[in-house]
Amino acid sequence: MNKIESPEESRKLLNKIVFDLTRSIVKKDELTRFWFFILIMFSAVGLWGWGIQIDKGLGVTGMRDYVSWGMYIANFVFFVAVSLIGFLISSTLHLLNISWSKPISRVAEQVAIAGVALAGIIIVNDMGHPDRLLNVFIHGRFASPIVWDVSVVMTYLTISVLLFYLPLIPDLAILRDRMGDEVPKWKMKIYSILALGWNGNAKQYKTIYHAMRVLMILIIPVGLSIHTVTSWLFAATLRAGWDSTIMGPYFVAGAFVAGSAAVVMLMYAYRLRYGLKEYFEDIHFDQMGKLLVFVSLLYLYFNVNEFLVPGYKMKAAEGVHLLNIFVGRYALMFWSVQILGLILPIILMLFRFFRKPLPLTVISVVVLIGAWFKRYIIVIPTLEHPFLPIQNVPAEFHHYSPTGIEIMITLFSFTAALLIITILAKLFPVITIWEYAEEKGIDKKYFSEQPKS
C-alpha cells in the first residue's frame, strides 16, 4: 500500500469511493421494487404455509414415525453451513493479513447473518409446537447436543452481528457526514444513532481495532463449534451413515464449500447491479475460485474417508445404507451431487478461465445447489433404514418425500435469507469504505472531513 501524499488526490479518490460504494443505498428503481415484491410475496406464501402447518400439525409434512427429520433439518444444516463462511473470510483470512479478502468481508458477514438467523428459524419450523421451544431453556439437558446447538447458534448470531457492526461504525459516520437528500431521513437517523458519535480520533480507532481483534479470535472457536455441534446431532447417534468420527471436520469442510459459493454469487450480483467492477475485481473472483478449489478438495478428501472406509467394511446396517445411496433410491441424487457439485467444479476451477467472474458464478450456483442436496442425502436416507424392521405401518411411512407445504416453507427460508441480505445491502455499503480507502493509500484524517459542496 503506497500512501497518496497530495490532499487533493486523496479527497478526489475518497469522494469517488464513497460515491461508488453508496450506490447500493441510493439506487432506487423499478428493479429494486420488483425484487422486494418478489421476495416479500414468496416469503408471505411460505409464512402462510407455516400457518397451515401450525394449525394442522406436522401431519401436513411428509415426515412420519421413521423419517422424522426431513427437508427442514436438511435445510437447517445447509443454512448453518453457508453461514460458516463469515468466520473463514472475515476472521481467519483477516487475521492472516490476506489483503484481497478485505473487500469481501462484509459480503461474507451478510451471508453469515442471514444464514444463521434463518437456521434458527428453520429449527422452529421443524417443531409442531413452536411455543415449546421454550422447553429447551426450561427443561433442556446440558448433556444434549440439541441444547449445545441452540446455545451456539445464538452465540454465533450475536458475534456475527457484532462483527458486521464494528467495522461499520466509521462507515456510518461517513454516511452521516456526507450523504444528503438522496437518502431518506429515517435512514440518516439510523446512521447517526448507530455511528455512536464517531469522529475518527485515534482513541476510537484503537478501541475498534481492539474490539474487532477480540471478536475475530472469539469467532474461530465459536464458528468451529456451531458446525461441529450440528454434526454431532447426527454423529452422537448410532445410526448407519451418521455414526462416524469425522462428522465434525467433514461438515466444516463442506460448510466452507457452500459458503464460498454463496459469497461468489453475491459478489457477482453486487458487481453487476451496483456497478462495482473496480471493487470486486477479477482478481477477487480468481482468489475466491482458488479458495473454493482448496476447500472443495478438502471436502472431497473427507468424502472419500466418509464413504470409502465404511464401504470397505460393509457392516450389515451400514451396508444397506450405502447400497441405498450408491446404487439404490438415492443413487442419482448422490452421484449428481458428488460429480456435478464437487468433482467437476474442482477440475474446472483449476483453469484460470473458469475463475473469471461469470464462469465462477455459474459454477458456484451449481456447487450451492449440490451442497443443498448433499445435506438432504446426509439426513434422510439414514432414517429410512432403522435397525429394527419397519412393520405394520402404512406404506407411506417407509419412504420420505417432502410435501408441497414443506417445499413452500423451505422456499420461504431462501427468500427470507435473501430479504435479510437485500435489506443489509440497501442500508449499508457492501464494502467497508474506510478500510478500502485506507488500503488505497488515503489517510484516515480525510474520512471525517465534510466534502466541500
Next chain:
Amino acid sequence: MIKKINLLIVVVLFFSVQQGISQEWLVPADKQNVKNPLEYNLENVKKGKEIFMRECKSCHGEPGKNNALALTPAPPDVASTTMQKNSEGAMFYKITTGKGIMPSFKATLSEDERWLLVNYFMNFNPKKSPVLVVAPPVKATLSAQVDADKKLVTVFAEFKNKKGEEEKLTETPVNICIERAFGNLPVGQVITNENGAADFKIPNNLIGDEEGFVTFVVSLGEGFEAKKVVLDKAKVGTPKETPKLIRKGVIWSTNDNIPMWMLLSYLGAIGGAWITIGYVVFQIMRIKGMSKG
C-alpha cells in the same frame, strides 16, 4: 413344459385362495345330518359355555351382544340367524374343519367337546327352548374401608330384595384389586359372611407407589349390578423402589446426574463466549464517550 406346470400351479393356487376367501361355506351332504350324540340339557350346555368362553369368545363375542371382533368375514354372533340356520351337523363340521380366519378345532378340542359347543349354541336356537337362562343382575350396594393399622380391607354388601327392603348380601364373592398404571391388578377375593361383611388381609409384601400408598378397588362379581368402590390412597404397601434408569457413568444423561466435567465444559464455553461478547459491547459503548477527547 415346466412353465406350463408352473402356470397351472399358479392358477390352481389362485382359485383355491379365492375360494378360501369369498365363497359360501359349503358342508358336504353326509355331514349335514349327523346326529348330536350328546343330550341337550342344562349340564351339557353349561359345559359348552365354559369351553366357548375360553376358546371362542375372543373372536365371536358374547352371544346376543353382537360384540364380535371386527374381522372380514365377520365371525357371526352365536345368537344370529347366520349361525343358527346351520344344522347341528353343519356346526360340528365347521368347528372341526375351520375356514380362513376361523381356526380348525379338530386337533385342539375332542369330538365330545365340539359337540358340547353345539349344545351351547342350541341354547340360542329359536326352535328350542333355552335351558340355561341368565338371571338379570341383582342391584346391590357395596361399601369398603381400609384399616391401615390392622392392615385390613373391610367390606360390607347389601341388596334390595323383592319386597324392596335392604337385605345383607351373604356368601357372595367380592373381588379386591389395586390400581396400577395400566389397569387394576386383582390381589384377592373374599366371601361375605352372614352379616354381609368380609375382611381382606392386606399382604405384607404388597408394593405401593414411591411412598407406599395403595389404592384399592373393590367390586362384586358377575350377576350383580353394583358400583365399584375405589378407596383413597392408603399407606399400607411397601414403597416402590425407583431404579435410576440412567447410570451415572454415561455422558448423555439427565441434569440430575450429568457428569460434572461436562456441565463445567458447557457452562465454561458458553459463559466464556458471552463474557467476551459483553466485553466487546462494553468497548463499543465506550466509543461514544471518546468522541469528545
